[in-house]
Amino acid sequence: MITQDNLLLNRAEPGGLGGMQFLYKVNDYGITAISKPQEEISNIHWEVDIIKYLTLKPLKFEVCHTTALATKTLKFYNDKALNEFLGKAFKYFEELDLLENMLPEKDKP
Amino acid sequence: MSNLDFVAEGKPADWVPLGETQTVVDPMEMFFKLPRKTEFITGSEAARESIRRMNVDVAIAYPITPQSETMQQAGYLYDEGYIKDFYRGEEEIGVMSACAGASRAGVRTLTATSGPGLMRGMEAISSWPGARVPMILMDMCRVINTPLAIQPDNIEMSFMLNTGMLLLHAEDQQDFYDYPLVAAIVSEKVDVTLPCAVSVDGFFVTHARGQVSMTPKEYKLPPRDGWASAVPAMDNENPPARLSRDAPIQKSNFISYHMHSSWQQEVFAAVERSAKYFDKYLDGCIEIVNPDADEFLVASGAAVSQSREAVRQEGEQGRKVGMIKIKTIRPWPMRQLIAALKNAKRILVPEFNQAGWLHKELCSTLYGRTTGTMIGGPRVYGGMTMPTEMILEWLADARKKQL
Amino acid sequence: MSIKRYNVRMAGIGGQGVVTASHILSNGVVISGGHSSLVPFFGSEKRNAPVESYVRISSEVIYEIGEIIFPNVIMIFHPSVITLGKSYTMPFYTGLKQDGIIIINSRTPIPFSKDEEREMADVGAKVYYLPATEIANEVAKTELATNMAMCGAVAAVFGMPDLISLAGSVKDRFVGKGVVVSGGTAALDSAIEKKFAKKQKLLEANMKTLEASYKYMIDKGWAHPDADPVKIDMAAISAC
Numbered sequence: 001m002i003t004q005d006n007l008l009l010n011r012a013e014p015g016g017l018g019g020m021q022f023l024y025k026v027n028d029y030g031i032t033a034i035s036k037p038q039e040e041i042s043n044i045h046w047e048v049d050i051i052k053y054l055t056l057k058p059l060k061f062e063v064c065h066t067t068a069l070a071t072k073t074l075k076f077y078n079d080k081a082l083n084e085f086l087g088k089a090f091k092y093f094e095e096l097d098l099l100e101n102m103l104p105e106k107d108k109p
Numbered sequence: 110m111s112n113l114d115f116v117a118e119g120k121p122a123d124w125v126p127l128g129e130t131q132t133v134v135d136p137m138e139m140f141f142k143l144p145r146k147t148e149f150i151t152g153s154e155a156a157r158e159s160i161r162r163m164n165v166d167v168a169i170a171y172p173i174t175p176q177s178e179t180m181q182q183a184g185y186l187y188d189e190g191y192i193k194d195f196y197r198g199e200e201e202i203g204v205m206s207a208c209a210g211a212s213r214a215g216v217r218t219l220t221a222t223s224g225p226g227l228m229r230g231m232e233a234i235s236s237w238p239g240a241r242v243p244m245i246l247m248d249m250c251r252v253i254n255t256p257l258a259i260q261p262d263n264i265e266m267s268f269m270l271n272t273g274m275l276l277l278h279a280e281d282q283q284d285f286y287d288y289p290l291v292a293a294i295v296s297e298k299v300d301v302t303l304p305c306a307v308s309v310d311g312f313f314v315t316h317a318r319g320q321v322s323m324t325p326k327e328y329k330l331p332p333r334d335g336w337a338s339a340v341p342a343m344d345n346e347n348p349p350a351r352l353s354r355d356a357p358i359q360k361s362n363f364i365s366y367h368m369h370s371s372w373q374q375e376v377f378a379a380v381e382r383s384a385k386y387f388d389k390y391l392d393g394c395i396e397i398v399n400p401d402a403d404e405f406l407v408a409s410g411a412a413v414s415q416s417r418e419a420v421r422q423e424g425e426q427g428r429k430v431g432m433i434k435i436k437t438i439r440p441w442p443m444r445q446l447i448a449a450l451k452n453a454k455r456i457l458v459p460e461f462n463q464a465g466w467l468h469k470e471l472c473s474t475l476y477g478r479t480t481g482t483m484i485g486g487p488r489v490y491g492g493m494t495m496p497t498e499m500i501l502e503w504l505a506d507a508r509k510k511q512l
Numbered sequence: 513m514s515i516k517r518y519n520v521r522m523a524g525i526g527g528q529g530v531v532t533a534s535h536i537l538s539n540g541v542v543i544s545g546g547h548s549s550l551v552p553f554f555g556s557e558k559r560n561a562p563v564e565s566y567v568r569i570s571s572e573v574i575y576e577i578g579e580i581i582f583p584n585v586i587m588i589f590h591p592s593v594i595t596l597g598k599s600y601t602m603p604f605y606t607g608l609k610q611d612g613i614i615i616i617n618s619r620t621p622i623p624f625s626k627d628e629e630r631e632m633a634d635v636g637a638k639v640y641y642l643p644a645t646e647i648a649n650e651v652a653k654t655e656l657a658t659n660m661a662m663c664g665a666v667a668a669v670f671g672m673p674d675l676i677s678l679a680g681s682v683k684d685r686f687v688g689k690g691v692v693v694s695g696g697t698a699a700l701d702s703a704i705e706k707k708f709a710k711k712q713k714l715l716e717a718n719m720k721t722l723e724a725s726y727k728y729m730i731d732k733g734w735a736h737p738d739a740d741p742v743k744i745d746m747a748a749i750s751a752c
Binding site for chain 2: 009
C-alpha cells in the first residue's frame with residue numbers, strides 16, 4: 001500500500017485509459033503517481049512525475065523536470081520502492097521550499 | 110469431503126482445506142460490520158479475495174482474456190482448499206452447461222467469462238434463469254468480435270438484459286470484491302433463485318490496481334442450502350425440468366404455451382423481488398452524488414469513475430453537477446431513478462459501448478417523467494478511452510443547447 | 513359476394529391423420545380458387561397423444577398468422593378428445609365464436625355436463641355428430657380413412673372446397689407431387705400403401721369416403737346450400 005501522507009487526492013486516471021492517479025503535495029511542489037492497466041499483469045508499474053502546482057481551485061499543475069529528483073518520468077515496479085522515493089521527495093520539497101524562500105523576490109521560481 | 114479425496118491429489122493425509130478453517134458469518138456482518146484492511150491490488154486479485162470469502166463449492170471456467178487471471182487465481186484457491194471442486198471445461202457452452210448441472214445439484218457455483226466467451230456460452234446462460242439455477246457469473250467485459258480486440262467495451266451486457274438474469278455492474282476493484290459476495294447471497298434467496306452476473310469493464314479493472322478494503326480472510330459467507338430455493342435441487346416433478354406430462358401442461362414434448370408464459374412472468378417477478386435484497390446489501394441500488402444538482406451524469410461501471418472526476422472538476426469551477434451510479438442493471442432501479450431525476454434539466458449518459466443500452470433503459474424509464482433533456486453520450490467503444498475532458502465538453506455543449 | 517371466412521381448429525389423436533387432413537382441406541381450397549393458410553403442429557409425433565392443427569379459409573387474402581384461438585369451426589376427430597381430455601385445449605369448445613360449428617366424430621351423441629351444455633348453448637354452437645370412423649370402415653375398409661370422412665364432411669358444411677378440388681388435393685397428397693409433412697406421417701403412408709395393392713386403389717377408396725361423408729351431411733340437412741354432391745370422376749381428377 002503506498003503512503004497516504006501528503007496525499008492531495010486520488011482519482012481515476014483522467015486520460016480515460018483506466019487506472020488511478022495519486023497526487024501528492026508538499027508546499028508548491030508535488031508528485032503524480034499513476035498506475036495504469038497493462039496487458040500483462042506483471043507489467044503493472046508506477047509512472048511518476050515531479051510536478052509544480054499552479055492553482056488549487058481549479059486543480060492545475062505542470063510537470064517539472066528541473067529538480068534534482070528527476071529529469072524525466074520515473075518508473076517504479078513495486079510499492080516499497082515508490083514509498084521510499086516519496087519519502088525522499090517530501091523531504092526534498094520541504095528543503096527546496098526553505099531555500100526558495102531565502103531567495104530575493106525577483107529570483108523566486 | 111474426507112481427507113482421502115485430497116490424498117489422491119498429492120496432499121498429505123492430515124491436510125485441512127483452508128476453507129474449513131474459516132468461520133461462517135452472517136452476510137450483514139461481513140458486508141457492514143467486520144473490520145476492513147485496505148490494499149492496492151488488481152481487479153483479478155480483488156476477485157480472488159472475494160471468492161476466497163464466498164464459500165464456493167464448485168468453480169468451472171474456460172479462459173478468455175481478461176478473465177483468465179481471475180480463474181487462475183481461483184485455481185490457487187482450490188489448491189489451498191477454499192473451493193471444493195474446480196476444473197477447466199473445454200469451451201464456454203460446455204462450461205455454462207456444467208455450471209447449470211452443478212447448481213441444480215444444490216451447490217454454490219461460480220464461473221467467469223468475457224465478450225466472445227459470453228456469446229459462446231449464451232445458449233446455456235440464457236437457459237439458467239428459467240431453470241432457476243442460482244449462480245455467480247463474473248463477466249469481465251471486452252470487445253465482441255469482429256474485428257478481434259481485447260480492450261473494454263461493455264456491449265455484451267446488453268445481451269443479458271432480457272434473459273431474466275440478475276445483473277450488477279461493478280465500477281472498480283472495490284466493487285469487484287464486494288459485488289460477487291452480494292451476488293452469491295441474493296442469487297440464492299428463496300424468493301429469487303436466479304443466476305447473477307457481475308460485470309466489470311475488463312482491463313480497466315482486472316489489469317489495473319485500485320484500493321480495496323477487505324474483511325479478514327478468516328470469515329466466509331454461509332454455505333448454500335440447496336433445499337431452500339424456489340425450485341428444490343434435482344426436483345424433476347415440476348417445471349422447469351423437462352418431463353413427460355399430459356396436456357395441458359405439455360403440448361406434445363414441449364411445455365405448453367401458457368405454462369411457459371406464466372413461467373417467464375415468474376422469472377421476471379423474481380428479478381423484481383431481488384431488489385429489496387440488493388438495496389440492503391449494497392446499501393442502495395443507486396448512489397447519488399450532489400442530489401440537488403440540476404444536471405446529472407448517469408452511469409454504471411468504469412464510466413462512473415470518469416464521471417466522478419468530471420463532477421470534481423466542475424465543482425472546482427463552482428458548478429455543482431450531480432452524478433448517479435447505477436449498481437444494479439437488473440433489477441432496474443426504476444423508482445429510485447425517477448425520484449432522483451424528475452427535476453433534472455440535463456441528463457448525460459456516458460457509456461463504454463456504441464448502442465447506448467444504458468441510455469435506452471433510462472429513456473424508457475424517464476419518458477413522461479422528466480422535463481429534462483436526455484443526452485445519449487458521450488460514448489466510446491471498441492476499447493477507446495473516455496477522457497474526463499470528453500465528458501466536460503459534452504456538458505458544455507449541452508449547456509449551449511447545441512445537442 | 514360476401515366474404516366467406518372459416519377459422520378451423522382440428523383436434524384429434526396421433527396417428528389419425530389430423531395434420532394431413534388440414535393440409536388436404538387447405539390445399540383443396542387453394543385448388544378451388546380460394547385462399548387458405550394453415551398452421552402446422554410442432555411436436556413429437558406420438559401415437560394416441562393429442563394433436564391439433566389449424567386452417568384458415570377465406571375468399572380473400574389472409575394476413576394473420578399463428579394458431580387459432582377463436583375458431584368458428586371445431587373438428588373433433590376422436591371422441592376421446594372430449595371424453596378422456598386428450599386435448600391441448602380444455603374444454604374442447606374454448607374460444608368458439610358465436611354460432612360456431614362443432615363436428616364430432618362419434619356414432620352417438622356425447623353426454624355433456626350441464627355446464628358444458630350451457631356454455632355451448634351460450635355461443636349458439638351447432639353440434640354435428642358424424643360417424644366418420646364407421647363411414648371409413650364401411651367405404652374404404654380401413655379406419656385410417658377417418659380423416660377423409662372428416663374432410664368431406666367439413667367441405668359440405670362450408671360449401672367449399674367443391675368435391676373435385678378436394679379430390680384433387682387428395683391426389684396431390686398421395687400421388688404425384690405428394691406433400692408429406694413428416695417422418696411419422698411417411699411411416700403411416702407406407703402402412704396404408706401395404707393395404708392397397710396399387711396407389712390407385714388407395715385414391716379410389718379415399719375419394720369414395722369423401723363422397724360418402726359429404727352426402728351424409730347433405731342428407732342430415734347440415735350442409736351449405738352451395739354443397740354439390742358430384743360424383744368424383746378419376747378422369748376429372750387427373751385434369752386438376
